[in-house]
Amino acid sequence: MYSSVCSGAVNGMASYIASVEVDVSRGLPGFDMVGKLSNEVKEAKERIKVALKNCGIDIPPVKITVNISPADISKSGVGFDLPIAMGILTSLGQIPKENIEDILIIGELGLMGDVKPVSGVLPIVIKAKEEGKRGCILPVGNIKEASYVKGIDVIPVTDMCEAVSILQNRELLRTMVCEMSDYVSDDKYSEDIPDYSDVVGQESCIRAATVAAAGFHHMLITGPPGAGKTMIAKRIRSIMQPLDEAESLEVSTIYSISGMLNEERPYITVRPFIQPHHTATRVTLAGGGMYPRPGAMSLAHKGVLFLDEFPEFSRECIEVLREPLEEKKIQLSRGKATYTYPADFMLVAAANPCPCGHYPDRNQCNCSDGMIARYRSRISGPVKDRIDIIVSASRIDADRMIGSKRNENKRNISSEILREDVRRALNKQQTRYSGTNIRYNSEIPSGHIDEYCALMGEEKEYMKDVYDAMELTARSYHKILKVARTIADLDDDDEIRIKHLAEAVSYRGGL
Amino acid sequence: MNSKITSQLIKREINYITRDDEEYPRRLRDINSAPKQLYYIGNLPDQNMLSVAIVGARNCSGYGRQMAREFAREIAQAGIQVISGMADGIDGIAQMSALSVGGKSYAVLGGGVDICYPTGNMRLYERLMDEGGLISEFPVGSPTLGRNFAIRNRIISALSDAVLVIEAREKSGTLITVTYALEQGKDVYALPGRVTDSLSLGCNKLIADGAIPLIRPYDFVRDFLDNMGNKERTDNYKAPTTNPGNDNIHEFMTSKQRAIVSVLDYNPKSVSEILYDLSDKTDIEIPELLENLTHMTIRHMIDCVDGNNYCIHAENDGASR
Numbered sequence: 001m002y003s004s005v006c007s008g009a010v011n012g013m014a015s016y017i018a019s020v021e022v023d024v025s026r027g028l029p030g031f032d033m034v035g036k037l038s039n040e041v042k043e044a045k046e047r048i049k050v051a052l053k054n055c056g057i058d059i060p061p062v063k064i065t066v067n068i069s070p071a072d073i074s075k076s077g078v079g080f081d082l083p084i085a086m087g088i089l090t091s092l093g094q095i096p097k098e099n100i101e102d103i104l105i106i107g108e109l110g111l112m113g114d115v116k117p118v119s120g121v122l123p124i125v126i127k128a129k130e131e132g133k134r135g136c137i138l139p140v141g142n143i144k145e146a147s148y149v150k151g152i153d154v155i156p157v158t159d160m161c162e163a164v165s166i167l168q169n170r171e172l173l174r175t176m177v178c179e180m181s182d183y184v185s186d187d188k189y190s191e192d193i194p195d196y197s198d199v200v201g202q203e204s205c206i207r208a209a210t211v212a213a214a215g216f217h218h219m220l221i222t223g224p225p226g227a228g229k230t231m232i233a234k235r236i237r238s239i240m241q242p243l244d245e246a247e248s249l250e251v252s253t254i255y256s257i258s259g260m261l262n263e264e265r266p267y268i269t270v271r272p273f274i275q276p277h278h279t280a281t282r283v284t285l286a287g288g289g290m291y292p293r294p295g296a297m298s299l300a301h302k303g304v305l306f307l308d309e310f311p312e313f314s315r316e317c318i319e320v321l322r323e324p325l326e327e328k329k330i331q332l333s334r335g336k337a338t339y340t341y342p343a344d345f346m347l348v349a350a351a352n353p354c355p356c357g358h359y360p361d362r363n364q365c366n367c368s369d370g371m372i373a374r375y376r377s378r379i380s381g382p383v384k385d386r387i388d389i390i391v392s393a394s395r396i397d398a399d400r401m402i403g404s405k406r407n408e409n410k411r412n413i414s415s416e417i418l419r420e421d422v423r424r425a426l427n428k429q430q431t432r433y434s435g436t437n438i439r440y441n442s443e444i445p446s447g448h449i450d451e452y453c454a455l456m457g458e459e460k461e462y463m464k465d466v467y468d469a470m471e472l473t474a475r476s477y478h479k480i481l482k483v484a485r486t487i488a489d490l491d492d493d494d495e496i497r498i499k500h501l502a503e504a505v506s507y508r509g510g511l
Numbered sequence: 512m513n514s515k516i517t518s519q520l521i522k523r524e525i526n527y528i529t530r531d532d533e534e535y536p537r538r539l540r541d542i543n544s545a546p547k548q549l550y551y552i553g554n555l556p557d558q559n560m561l562s563v564a565i566v567g568a569r570n571c572s573g574y575g576r577q578m579a580r581e582f583a584r585e586i587a588q589a590g591i592q593v594i595s596g597m598a599d600g601i602d603g604i605a606q607m608s609a610l611s612v613g614g615k616s617y618a619v620l621g622g623g624v625d626i627c628y629p630t631g632n633m634r635l636y637e638r639l640m641d642e643g644g645l646i647s648e649f650p651v652g653s654p655t656l657g658r659n660f661a662i663r664n665r666i667i668s669a670l671s672d673a674v675l676v677i678e679a680r681e682k683s684g685t686l687i688t689v690t691y692a693l694e695q696g697k698d699v700y701a702l703p704g705r706v707t708d709s710l711s712l713g714c715n716k717l718i719a720d721g722a723i724p725l726i727r728p729y730d731f732v733r734d735f736l737d738n739m740g741n742k743e744r745t746d747n748y749k750a751p752t753t754n755p756g757n758d759n760i761h762e763f764m765t766s767k768q769r770a771i772v773s774v775l776d777y778n779p780k781s782v783s784e785i786l787y788d789l790s791d792k793t794d795i796e797i798p799e800l801l802e803n804l805t806h807m808t809i810r811h812m813i814d815c816v817d818g819n820n821y822c823i824h825a826e827n828d829g830a831s832r
Contacts, residue, residue: 202783203786204782204801204819223781360572362575466809502804503798506805506815506819508818
């Protein structure tokens with residue numbers, strides 16, 4: 001007898017609804033599975049057989065054929081265990097066919113019949129809702145995550161027997177629909193984001209970080225080891241606005257696919273901060289593998305990608321940043337398909353100014369000019385070009401670190417105040433760019449710079465002086481204008497003024 | 512000499528001279544280990560003109576860079592030839608500065624005269640061909656080897672009437688030149704620096720050991736001319752009309768800008784350091800400070816080094832940093 005169960009899986013960033021077809025016929029007993037399956041899907045066979053036995057369900061000696069369609073998409077993941085098992089039972093007549101119609105089933109099985117959470121549930125449930133499915137049967141561990149999708153019934157199960165009894169009884173099916181409020185806890189998952197008030201000195205870096213956060217500009221911090229580059233970078237999130245609902249859903253989808261959502265963190269509401277180590281490979285950053293998975297750049301979507309010791313990253317890793325910095329997504333081509341992952345992150349890179357880290361302090365640095373130039377050339381021009389703000393952190397002397405009379409009455413700046421400034425600047429940008437697909441000043445295309453970053457007479461004259469005195473290029477000139485626009489927004493000024501330009505010029509950097 | 516080699520030398524305008532030739536530098540002939548032959552492009556130092564060597568660290572500080580510049584200019588303007596090794600840092604800066612005021616300068620190289628080492632000083636190398644000379648005892652085409660530098664240093668000191676050390680660490684190759692100079696009976700001058708600066712330690716120690724401290728470019732030239740027994744030139748040598756630095760530029764500055772200049776020196780400081788140093792002088796916030804730093808940079812009141820560090824403005828005469 002034939003039956004079909006609806007399930008789903010993820011292919012790249014796209015989720016799709018798969019139908020699990022099971023046919024049970026007389027003949028030599030056997031269990032065959034087809035449909036372009038990866039190893040972990042094929043192994044379902046053994047898990048299902050043992051799980052059914054341990055749940056006290058006898059399978060007669062029949063020939064079982066399973067096909068997962070569409071058969072031309074590579075299937076991976078372990079979410080097909082439960083739908084296959086349910087399909088077998090339906091084919092054997094133990095579950096009424098009409099009960100299973102239009103119900104999406106996902107879940108991994110343990111040998112004792114327990115249903116375990118799987119990755120990628122969020123985008124699959126979204127897809128099920130779009131396709132008008134009646135409801136979903138999901139592992140209880142995935143419920144919190146799925147419950148963020150409104151408008152579809154979700155039924156949690158802890159083991160296979162529970163799933164079977166729900167599907168056997170239509171009444172039960174109706175009553176078991178979970179009340180979301182049971183699962184969505186009021187206190188949203190929150191992370192402890194450190195605050196700028198912990199930072200001693202480095203006012204120029206904090207200011208630069210504020211400008212960067214306000215316009216979503218990429219940023220590079222240089223400075224000697226121990227100056228606090230990492231401290232500055234780690235606190236940038238504390239002045240950024242929280243994710244809005246749409247962004248949250250987008251980011252959570254990426255995390256769901258990567259299997260990084262769990263009961264403690266069922267949904268991403270805080271901007272991500274991803275800090276890959278400098279020994280990372282290209283795949284770690286960009287994503288990939290035989291069945292591509294999102295890399296660090298995608299996990300940092302809508303948040304901060306922090307690359308500490310930037311020049312120490314391999315050439316390959318630095319170059320792979322180019323496309324996402326420009327396109328805000330990364331495309332991975334595999335033999336049979338091309339996968340596109342979103343990668344709209346704010347790059348915060350930190351670098352030493354020279355191999356020993358102390359240049360231009362010649363008391364400590366004895367690196368030759370050649371060594372310094374070679375070290376810096378590891379960050380290639382095209383990548384440097386996409387970094388709008390370059391700032392240097394300096395070593396803090398003891399006097400200052402431990403506190404002296406001079407700064408007793410000076411309090412460190414707290415993130416809360418800066419966040420408010422950033423919020424105001426973002427609001428201005430929102431108003432200015434409404435009706436366009438620009439969201440931040442950093443995204444102004446070069447063709448529209450004159451429109452959004454118009455200069456008045458005096459300012460134009462000033463920029464002519466700067467252009468000559470600093471030997472700017474067209475590209476660096478545009479960068480300065482975009483950053484100046486953000487500074488003006490922070491200043492709540494509709495016009496870009498000389499002081500905004502002058503400050504923007506100081507972030508041009510010498511690297 | 513092999514005619515083939517001779518024709519090659521002529522083609523590349525390389526001159527060749529032996530110890531037996533009349534034009535062989537007199538000052539060099541006097542030393543024990545005078546080289547048998549010299550290859551040179553351009554000219555050899557004028558026998559009848561005074562010359563001094565300006566040497567120092569390759570990886571010098573902003574202070575050393577500026578002092579090399581100021582001393583080399585004063586010396587060149589006084590009609591004294593500048594001898595050095597065309598190395599990165601002090602050597603190259605001093606030579607470039609001497610040329611920039613129309614002086615003459617000669618480089619003694621550690622490899623063949625046809626090889627520009629370090630390549631970063633290509634511009635200087637080319638200018639020295641026309642406005643001075645490139646000299647080497649090593650045959651044409653010889654690679655520039657580390658050990659050659661110590662050997663050629665004896666020629667630098669021998670061709671000079673005095674040796675100026677601008678910056679040197681405690682263990683520095685520059686001190687080899689000083690040793691030769693003393694053996695050859697030349698005066699050694701050293702630029703004093705702060706006790707805490709490692710690049711000044713070598714110089715300060717030289718002063719402790721009896722080297723003459725360099726006080727101001729003008730004082731040096733006077734003292735040097737006097738030591739050379741040139742009474743007339745010494746008496747005619749006038750003090751400079753303006754002080755080194757850019758004092759006249761101050762009148763165009765606002766009080767805040769004056770405060771900013773007052774906390775800067777020749778060694779670059781980061782913005783946060785400047786802000787801290789300003790905290791007891793004037794009340795200024797970061798955006799305003801950054802704004803002023805840019806204003807002052809484009810008006811050449813101060814210099815922006817490495818993007819985010821600032822120092823007192825120094826005239827740039829094209830020498831590699």
